[in-house]
Amino acid sequence: GENVEQHPSTLSVQEGDSAVIKCTYSDSASNYFPWYKQELGKRPQLIIDIRSNVGEKKDQRIAVTLNKTAKHFSLHITETQPEDSAVYFCAGVPGGYQKVTFGTGTKLQVIP
Amino acid sequence: ETGVTQSPTHLIKTRGQQVTLRCSSQSGHNTVSWYQQALGQGPQFIFQYYREEENGRGNFPPRFSGLQFPNYSSELNVNALELDDSALYLCASSRESGAYEQYFGPGTRLTVT
Numbered sequence: 001g002e003n004v005e006q007h008p009s010t011l012s013v014q015e016g017d018s019a020v021i022k023c024t025y026s027d028s029a030s031n032y033f034p035w036y037k038q039e040l041g042k043r044p045q046l047i048i049d050i051r052s053n054v055g056e057k058k059d060q061r062i063a064v065t066l067n068k069t070a071k072h073f074s075l076h077i078t079e080t081q082p083e084d085s086a087v088y089f090c091a092g093v094p095g096g097y098q099k100v101t102f103g104t105g106t107k108l109q110v111i112p
Numbered sequence: 113e114t115g116v117t118q119s120p121t122h123l124i125k126t127r128g129q130q131v132t133l134r135c136s137s138q139s140g141h142n143t144v145s146w147y148q149q150a151l152g153q154g155p156q157f158i159f160q161y162y163r164e165e166e167n168g169r170g171n172f173p174p175r176f177s178g179l180q181f182p183n184y185s186s187e188l189n190v191n192a193l194e195l196d197d198s199a200l201y202l203c204a205s206s207r208e209s210g211a212y213e214q215y216f217g218p219g220t221r222l223t224v225t
Contacts, residue, residue, distance in 0.1 A: 034213070034214070036216075042218070043202065043216040043217060043218050043219060044155065044202070044216045045216070046213055046214065046215065049213065089154050089155070099145075099157050099160065099168045099170065100145070100147075100155075100157055100204075100214065101157065102154035102155050102156070103154055104153065104154050105152075105153070105154050
């Protein structure tokens with residue numbers, strides 16, 4: 001089955017700096033890679049996703065890149081703000097059904 | 113458009129008991145997935161229901177079972193509760209099975225004593 005590894009487990013950045021979170025996956029059949037943000041005590045919220053036929057996707061301050069050959073994908077947050085502080089999860093989804101395999105999470109702290 | 117809802121919000125059960133958790137999918141969605149999220153960890157896939165049929169299962173024992181109803185709402189049943197079952201149980205719905213965006217409910221916090 002799919003195994004998704006995520007690094008780093010914690011990340012502290014100064015407000016305005018960029019943050020990068022990296023994930024690797026094992027199953028070459030995975031073709032959909034969502035990223036979720038989970039604030040303390042709240043539900044995971046989809047913030048961006050990418051499909052395997054695309055190498056990069058951007059939405060305002062958030063971007064995701066995918067390298068299928070190396071089986072890794074990354075989340076980039078620019079101009080970080082205190083409200084970006086949360087736990088971020090990457091995930092991999094194989095084609096066919098929605099068995100989403102989550103990474104272990106990255107706790108991002110943006111210091112004002 | 114109504115979002116994903118879950119009930120109850122919190123639940124305390126004793127080891128060996130049985131529990132039923134409920135999820136109402138987002139309007140227009142026919143697929144519901146259930147996840148267990150232990151404290152400080154990522155969600156672990158339990159199973160998925162698509163059009164009232166189980167459509168995939170993670171590494172959970174048979175005492176975790178589910179149902180999906182014609183209106184696409186869903187139940188998660190856990191028998192013979194163990195202390196390690198204490199976790200946040202999340203359901204997520206999507207428009208179809210396959211690589212479609214999932215939207216999570218707020219979760220049910222289950223404590224087993």
